[in-house]
Amino acid sequence: MEDIIIWLASSWGCAALFVCIGIYAKHRKKPMWFWSGSTVPEDSVSDIPSYNQANCRMWIIYSIPFWICGITYLFIPIITVVLFSLWCTAGIGWLIWYYHQIEKNL
16 A cells, blocks of 8 residues: 555656646746756747747646556556656657757747
């Protein structure tokens, strides 16, 4: 029982963090950044609200597998841990790809 609570706190905590980043991105007046320590110049983005909305969508989509892993751990824990690990690693690649798609549409 204790491992389920730890697992839910971990997976749903990650998911909630990513949703919060998405909500923060959506409500920013300036362009949202992706890379740590970098900023996006306002003059490089033609439509800041839609750019930030795309960033919001990216982070919320990224959070979905973490929400799902919290639930599926109750039924198939081993497969869930494998999927969680894959999403933590391969999902980073997806985030980078998606962000480059957003940048192309500036």
